[in-house]
Amino acid sequence: MKRIKTDICVIGAGSGGLSVAAGASQMGAQVVLLEGHRMGGDCLNYGCVPSKALLAAGKAAQAMREGRPFGVTPVDPEISYTAAKDHVRRAIETIEPVDSQERFEGLGVTVLREYGSFVSETEVEAGDTTISARRFVIATGSSPFVPPIDGLSEVPFWTNETIFDLRDAPEHLIVIGGGPIGLEMAQAHRRLGCRVTVVEAMEALGAEDPEIRAVVLQRLREEGVDIRETCAAEGVRQRPNGVVVETSAGPISGSHLLVAVGRVPNVERLNAEAAGIDVDRRGIKVDANLRTSNRRVHAIGDVVGGAQFTHVAGYHAGVIIRSMLFGLPARTRTDHIPHATYTDPELSQIGLTEAEARATHGDRLEVVRFPYAENDRAIAEGRTTGLIKVMVVKGRPVGVSIVGSQAGEMIGLWALVMANKLKMSAVAGTVLPYPTLGEVNKQAAGAYFSPRLFDSPWVKKFVGFIQRRIP
Ligand SMILES: Cc1cc2nc3c(=O)[nH]c(=O)nc-3n(C[C@H](O)[C@H](O)[C@H](O)COP(=O)(O)OP(=O)(O)OC[C@H]3O[C@@H](n4cnc5c(N)ncnc54)[C@H](O)[C@@H]3O)c2cc1C
C-alpha cells in the first residue's frame, strides 16, 4: 500500500469536488482528488451539459416549424437524432478539458482515478493508496433512483446515465416522472420528432408555483407531449416491440422507457461508518457549515440531499474553502439560490413561491406581476408567453417566479438583489437597455411602485404644491 499525507482530500471530481480542488490548490493547500469514474461528474457527462445540448437541438428543429408569423414557410424538419447526439457529444468534449485530470494536475492537484473509501476517521483508501488528510471533503454526488416498480428490473430502461449514449431515435418514449429531468427530456425528444408520454404520479413540476408551471405544461401539451398527471407507474412489462407501463389510470404502451423519478445519494462506496460520519436516507448529514458528524469531514453538493444543482455544489465549495483554508465562520444560506428548468418556455425561481410567502408573511405580502406580452422585445420577437411574479415584503423581494423566454437568464438580476438584500427600489432605479426581455424585471418593479406614485392623493397634493411654487 502506498501512503500519501495531504492537507485536503476531496472525494469526487464533479461540480462540487472540482471547485474545492481548484480553489484550495490555487490558494496553496496540498490537495488529493479522488474520482472513481468520469472527471466532471454528472453535470458534464450525464446531466446539465448533455441535457441542454439536446434541448438546443430540439429548439433548432422547432424554429423550423414556427416560422409562419415571420413570413417564413414552416417545414417539418428532416431530423437526424444521431447527428443531434453528435452535437451533445461535441458540447461535452468542448467543456471536458476544463474538468480534466491534466488540467487539475497542472494546478498541482494529485488526481487518483479510484473510488475512495474511509478506513478510519482520518484515512481514506483509494486503490492501492492510503491517504491521510487534515480535512476531507465528500462530493460524491447522486445517482438516478430506480423505484421498486413491479417488473422494472426485467425490462430494458434508460436513466440520465444512459439516454445520452442512445444513437437511434425512440419511436415512442415513455418517461416515468414529470420533474425537471423528465420534462426537459420529454420536450427535447418531442421536438426531435419522437412521440412522448410522461407518466407523473402527482403533479408535473409539482414543486413549482402552480400558475408558473401551468404555462410550461400547456406549451408542452400544445407541442404534443402527452403528460398524464395523478398517474402512478405501478408495473412495467415487455411487449414484442417495446414496453407497457401499467399505471393507476390504465396501461400505456411505448417503444422505450426513461426513468426519471429523483435521485439517491452516492454513499454506498464511502464506508462512512468507519469515519464516524452519519448518513440518513437523504444523504450525508451536515450542519449549517456543511460539516459532518466527523469534524474533519465536510460534505457538499448532491450527496447532502438538499437542493441538487451544479451552482449549489459550487456555492457549497466556496463556503467550505472559506472555513477550511481561512478558519472563517461560514454558514450556508438558501434564500438567495435560484434554479431554472430549461424547457421552452423556461421556468425559474428564487426564494419563496407565492404560497410559501403567504404562509410565512401573511397580509404583509404584496405580489406584483408583469406579463411578457407587454414587453416590447417579447412582442417584436413573438415570444409573449410568460410572466414574472415578485413576492415583496416591506419593499424587499422574498421570492421571484418567472416563466417565459430566457427565464433562467432573467432570474440572475434577482439573485444579485436577494444575495445582497437589496430593495425593489434598486431594481426600479436601474437603467436597462431598450428593448430587452430583461426589462420585464424592471417593469415588475415599476408595477410595485406605480400604485404608490400614481394612485396616491398625497403624491398628487405634494406635486401640485411644489408646482405652484417653483418658477
Ligand atoms: C439530467 C440532469 C440534468 C441536470 N441539469 C442541471 C442543470 O441544468 N442545472 C443545474 O444546476 N443542475 C442540473 N443537474 C444537477 C447537477 O448535475 C448536479 O446537481 C451536480 O452535478 C451535483 O454536483 P456534485 O459535485 O454534488 O456531484 P457530481 O457532479 O455527480 O459528482 C460526483 C462525482 O463523485 C464520483 N464518486 C462517487 N462516489 C465516489 C467515491 N466513493 N470515490 C471517488 N469518486 C466518487 C462520481 O463518479 C462523480 O464523478 C442535472 C442533473 C441531471 C441528472
Ligand SMILES: NC(=O)c1ccc[n+]([C@@H]2O[C@H](COP(=O)([O-])OP(=O)(O)OC[C@H]3O[C@@H](n4cnc5c(N)ncnc54)[C@H](O)[C@@H]3O)[C@@H](O)[C@H]2O)c1
Ligand atoms: N434544470 C435543472 O436545473 C435540472 C434539470 C434536471 C435535473 N435537475 C436536478 O435533478 C433532480 C432530480 O430530477 P428528477 O426529475 O429526477 O426528480 P424530481 O424528484 O424532481 O421529480 C420526479 C417526479 O417523479 C414522480 N414519480 C415518482 N415515482 C413515480 C411513479 N412511480 N410513477 C410516476 N411518477 C413518479 C414524482 O412525483 C416527481 O414529480 C432535480 O431535483 C434537480 O435538482 C436539475
